[in-house]
Amino acid sequence: MKAVEKKIAILAPLRSIEQLAREIVERQELNIDVEYVNENNFEEVTRKKIAEGKEIIISRGGIANRIREVSGLSVVDIEISGYDIVRILSKYVHVNKRLAFVERPEIIRNAKKVADSLDLDSKLYTVNRISEFESRFEQAMNDGIRIIVSGSWAVQYDDRYKFFEEKGIVYDVLESGEASIEEAIEKAIELYKMTVDERRKKEEFLAVINSIDEGVISLNTDMDVKTVNPAALDILGMNEENIIGKKIFEFNAGNVVKALESGINKIGKVGSIEGKEIVFNSMPILIDQENQGFVVSFQEVRKLQEIEHKVRMKLSEKGLVAKMSFKDIIGESDGIRRAINLSRNYSRVDSTILITGESGSGKEVFAQSIHNSSRRKTKPFVAVNCAALAPSLLESELFGYVEGAFTGARKKGKTGLFELAHTGTLFLDEIGEMDSVLQTRLLRAIQEKEIMKIGDDRIIPVDVRIIAATNKDLLDEVDRGEFREDLYYRLNVLRVKIPPLRERKKDIVVLAENYSDYLCGKYGFKRLVIDDEVADMFEEYRWPGNIRELQNIIERMVVFNQDNDMNDLDMKTLIIQSFEGRGRQRQEEIEIDMSRSLEDIEKQIIQRVLKEEKFNKTRTAERLGINRTTINRKLDT
The missing domain is CATH 3.40.50.300 (P-loop containing nucleotide triphosphate hydrolases)
Structure with a gap:
C-alpha cells in the first residue's frame, strides 16, 4: 500500500482543504504528499511532483482542470457533497437576500436543489472557463445578487476579495469537507491500482508478442498500423518508426489486405508482403460485437521450412543423448x-x-x-x-x-x-x-x-x-x-x-554407499548402513559381475533393510546368499604352494578359511586360534 501512496499527491487550492488533507493523511498514516497551490504556482509544483514520480494528483475545481491540461497526469477531483452545500447554505436560511452560485457545473450541480429545499432565493451562474468568472460576477451583481457562493477563485487574490467587500457583496467559499477528501483519496488509490493492473496487462501482452518468432501487426479500423513486434520488423526489414501509423495498403500485401477486408478469421493463408512469401492468420478485434480493428500474424515460408527441418532432426535425435560425464x-x-x-x-x-x-x-x-x-x-x-x-x-x-x-x-x-x-x-x-x-x-x-x-x-x-x-x-x-x-x-x-571391481578395493564401499544413498533418496527409504564386517565381506569378494553385480546386491540390501525385524545376522546371510556360487573357489581346488613364503602361505590359509566361514572374521579367528586384528594385519601384508 505504501508504494501505491507514494505515487499520489494532493494539491489543495484552498488552505482549508490543505489543512484537512494533512490531518487525514496523518491520522490514517498515509504516505501521500500534501501541498497548497494557486494559479501562480500550480504548474511549477506539478512539474516537481512529476519529477518525484507522482502519477495521480488530487485537486479541485479550476486548478484540477488546469493540472489535467498541462501535465497529462490522472487527476481525481475533490467533490463538493450535498452535505458540504447544506453546511454552507444553512447560515443564509434567515437572511433575506438573493444568493448566486458561480462555479463550474460539475461543482454546483446539486447546489440549486439544496437551496430550493431550504427556501432560499438562488440563481446559478455556470462557468466553463476561468476567464468567464469575472463576467459572471458582474452579471450576478447587476442582477441584484448580494451573496455569491463560489470556489477558490477570489480567495486566492486579496484585491478581488476586497473588491466584493467594497461592493457590499458577501463572498462565501464552497469548501469540501473531510468526507469528500477521504473519498477522493480512496478513488485515487483505486485508480492507481487499476492503472498498475492495466500497465501489467499491457506489459504481459507486449512480452508475449515480442517473444514469439511470428510477426504480429495490429491495425485500427482505418487499416493504420498500431502495434508491431520485433519479428514483424525483422521479416519486413523495417524499423518501428517507418511502419507505425502507416496504412497496410502502403506495403505490398494484396492477399493480406483482401483477407482483412473480408472481416472474418483467416487461418493458415498463403500470401506475400513486401515480396516475401508468408503464411498468415488474420482476425478482427471485436468488442461488444463491434469491429475495433484487426490483428495479423505471419511467418516467412522459408522460416517455417527451417523449423520443420529442425523438428525432424530433433525427432530423429530423440534418445540419442549421452547422459553421463x-x-x-x-x-x-x-x-x-x-x-x-x-x-x-x-x-x-x-x-x-x-x-x-x-x-x-x-x-x-x-x-x-x-x-x-x-x-x-x-x-x-x-x-x-x-x-x-x-x-x-x-x-x-x-x-x-x-x-x-x-x-x-x-x-x-x-x-x-x-x-x-x-x-x-x-x-x-x-x-x-x-x-x-x-x-x-x-x-x-x-x-x-x-x-x-x-x-x-x-x-x-x-x-x-x-x-x-x-x-x-x-x-x-x-x-x-x-x-x-x-x-x-x-x-x-x-x-x-x-x-575390474576386485582391483578397486578402496572404491567398493564408496560405490556401495553412493548407490544405496541414491536408492534410499529415490524411494524415501531409511539409510542403509554398511558396517566394517560387511565392508570386509565386500572387499574379499571377487565381483565377477563388477559394478552391475554390486548394484544388484545393494538394491536387494536396501529393500530388505526396510524390514524392521531384520537384524545384522540376517543382512549378512542375505549377502552370503547373494555371493553363493559366485566368485568363490571350492576348497578342494586350492592347493598350498610350499615354495611360497610363510607370509603368503598364512595369507592363503586365512583367505580359504574366511571364505569357508562365509566371510565371518569372528568365526575365522576362532577356528585359527588368532584374533581379528591379526587376520586384518596378515591380509594387508
Whole structure:
C-alpha cells in the first residue's frame, strides 16, 4: 500500500482543504504528499511532483482542470457533497437576500436543489472557463445578487476579495469537507491500482508478442498500423518508426489486405508482403460485437521450412543423448583414476577409441563421458550392442535401408545409426561379437567415412567418431581368426582399460554407499548402513559381475533393510546368499604352494578359511586360534 501512496499527491487550492488533507493523511498514516497551490504556482509544483514520480494528483475545481491540461497526469477531483452545500447554505436560511452560485457545473450541480429545499432565493451562474468568472460576477451583481457562493477563485487574490467587500457583496467559499477528501483519496488509490493492473496487462501482452518468432501487426479500423513486434520488423526489414501509423495498403500485401477486408478469421493463408512469401492468420478485434480493428500474424515460408527441418532432426535425435560425464564416475583407486585421465585426454581428439573391460565394469559410462567432454558433446550419441542383434538385423540398424530392400522392410526405408550419429559419436558395445561379414562393412565405413544403405547404390558421407568396447581379448580373437586384424588396428588407435571391481578395493564401499544413498533418496527409504564386517565381506569378494553385480546386491540390501525385524545376522546371510556360487573357489581346488613364503602361505590359509566361514572374521579367528586384528594385519601384508 505504501508504494501505491507514494505515487499520489494532493494539491489543495484552498488552505482549508490543505489543512484537512494533512490531518487525514496523518491520522490514517498515509504516505501521500500534501501541498497548497494557486494559479501562480500550480504548474511549477506539478512539474516537481512529476519529477518525484507522482502519477495521480488530487485537486479541485479550476486548478484540477488546469493540472489535467498541462501535465497529462490522472487527476481525481475533490467533490463538493450535498452535505458540504447544506453546511454552507444553512447560515443564509434567515437572511433575506438573493444568493448566486458561480462555479463550474460539475461543482454546483446539486447546489440549486439544496437551496430550493431550504427556501432560499438562488440563481446559478455556470462557468466553463476561468476567464468567464469575472463576467459572471458582474452579471450576478447587476442582477441584484448580494451573496455569491463560489470556489477558490477570489480567495486566492486579496484585491478581488476586497473588491466584493467594497461592493457590499458577501463572498462565501464552497469548501469540501473531510468526507469528500477521504473519498477522493480512496478513488485515487483505486485508480492507481487499476492503472498498475492495466500497465501489467499491457506489459504481459507486449512480452508475449515480442517473444514469439511470428510477426504480429495490429491495425485500427482505418487499416493504420498500431502495434508491431520485433519479428514483424525483422521479416519486413523495417524499423518501428517507418511502419507505425502507416496504412497496410502502403506495403505490398494484396492477399493480406483482401483477407482483412473480408472481416472474418483467416487461418493458415498463403500470401506475400513486401515480396516475401508468408503464411498468415488474420482476425478482427471485436468488442461488444463491434469491429475495433484487426490483428495479423505471419511467418516467412522459408522460416517455417527451417523449423520443420529442425523438428525432424530433433525427432530423429530423440534418445540419442549421452547422459553421463566424468563427474559421475566414482572412485579414487589408481586404476580408475588412470582410466579417467587417459579418457579425458582422448576426448580432445576424434581418433577411434577401444575400451576394454569385464562385463559390468562401466564401459558405456566411459564412452558417454568421453563424448560429453569432446567437441561433439552437443551432437548425437548413438549406442548399439552388437551382441544383442542378429548379424542381418545389426547391419540394417547400422547402415539403414531403402524401401523394398528386403521382405518386411519399412515402406519408406530406415535411417541407419551411422546417419543418426552424423557429426556425433557412435558407440559399438561388445564389438567382439560382430560377425566377419559385418566387420568388413564396418572397416570400410571407418576408413572411407562413407556408407551405403542396404538396397541402395548411393554413397552417403558421414562424420562419425567411433568408440568401441569389448570384454574379450580381441588379439586372441584375431589369432583364432574370429576378428579381422585390420579392423582391430583401425579400432585400437587409442585404448582405455577399465579395471575390474576386485582391483578397486578402496572404491567398493564408496560405490556401495553412493548407490544405496541414491536408492534410499529415490524411494524415501531409511539409510542403509554398511558396517566394517560387511565392508570386509565386500572387499574379499571377487565381483565377477563388477559394478552391475554390486548394484544388484545393494538394491536387494536396501529393500530388505526396510524390514524392521531384520537384524545384522540376517543382512549378512542375505549377502552370503547373494555371493553363493559366485566368485568363490571350492576348497578342494586350492592347493598350498610350499615354495611360497610363510607370509603368503598364512595369507592363503586365512583367505580359504574366511571364505569357508562365509566371510565371518569372528568365526575365522576362532577356528585359527588368532584374533581379528591379526587376520586384518596378515591380509594387508
